[in-house]
Amino acid sequence: xxxxxxxxxxxxxxxxxxxxxxxxxxxxxxxxxxxxxxxxxxxxxxxxxxxxxxxxxxxxxxxxxxxxxxxxxxxxxxxxxxxxxxxxxxxxxxxxxxxxxxxxxxxxxxxxxxxxxxxxxxxxxxxxxxxxxxxxxxxxxxxxxxxxxxxxxxxxxxxxxxxxxxxxxxxxxxxxxxxx
Amino acid sequence: xxxxxxxxxxxxxxxxxxxxxxxxxxxxxxxxxxxxxxxxxxxxxxxxxxxxxxxxxxxxxxxxxxx
Numbered sequence: 578x579x580x581x582x583x584x585x586x587x588x589x590x591x592x593x594x595x596x597x598x599x600x601x602x603x604x605x606x607x608x609x610x611x612x613x614x615x616x617x618x619x620x621x622x623x624x625x626x627x628x629x630x631x632x633x634x635x636x637x638x639x640x641x642x643x644x645x646x647x648x649x650x651x652x653x654x655x656x657x658x659x660x661x662x663x664x665x666x667x668x669x670x671x672x673x674x675x676x677x678x679x680x681x682x683x684x685x686x687x688x689x690x691x692x693x694x695x696x697x698x699x700x701x702x703x704x705x706x707x708x709x710x711x712x713x714x715x716x717x718x719x720x721x722x723x724x725x726x727x728x729x730x731x732x733x734x735x736x737x738x739x740x741x742x743x744x745x746x747x748x749x750x751x752x753x754x755x756x757x
Numbered sequence: 758x759x760x761x762x763x764x765x766x767x768x769x770x771x772x773x774x775x776x777x778x779x780x781x782x783x784x785x786x787x788x789x790x791x792x793x794x795x796x797x798x799x800x801x802x803x804x805x806x807x808x809x810x811x812x813x814x815x816x817x818x819x820x821x822x823x824x
Binding site: 611613614615616675680740744 | 774778782783784785786787789790798802
């Protein structure tokens with residue numbers, strides 16, 4: 578990995594941290610995310626599942642590298658890819674158990690923000706593809722991150738639709754069960 | 758095990774799951790989980806729910822043997 582690439586990666590992380598800071602300051606206006614007790618429990622379970630996902634990913638990567646040899650992807654890309662995969666698993670499990678979005682903040686704003694980050698990463702990935710020499714590494718990390726954001730949004734939207742449908746059915750069940 | 762007594766007490770006060778959730782500071786899904794029996798709330802949350810609905814812990818959360 579070249580020094581320029583390493584600096585670019587650090588700069589990218591700094592930009593992401595800056596975006597998060599700006600979002601916290603201007604969109605959430607310094608409001609801390611609040612989760613209820615069930616959400617915290619579910620987040621703990623999701624964290625465990627995410628950790629297992631990372632372990633399985635690393636073992637699979639090691640085995641495939643040992644048996645077949647992985648030549649076209651640097652170890653750095655593969656490891657960061659594993660982290661992105663684990664975060665994706667964590668986020669999807671949290672969303673599915675309705676523990677990802679804080680109770681005091683708009684989930685729509687979160688979905689728009691994540692979509693924005695996803696598109697930004699994919700745009701950077703496409704730019705890297707045409708400008709950088711280390712095409713695969715630069716392309717792959719931003720591309721993985723972009724795909725992760727898009728998948729998170731898709732799962733969130735799908736879950737919202739299911740919850741809406743279930744809420745209508747619950748309301749109908751309420752009256753029947755209470756009367757019974 | 759479903760908590761129909763909680764559901765009935767909430768309905769008697771004409772509160773939706775969302776309204777009760779906001780009153781006790783949790784998400785609607787948490788109230789839904791308690792009513793469905795999918796989630797066991799902490800004692801603090803039980804007390805908050807009881808205070809909001811004007812019921813005692815026994816009335817809402819005590820499980821009789823025959824239940």
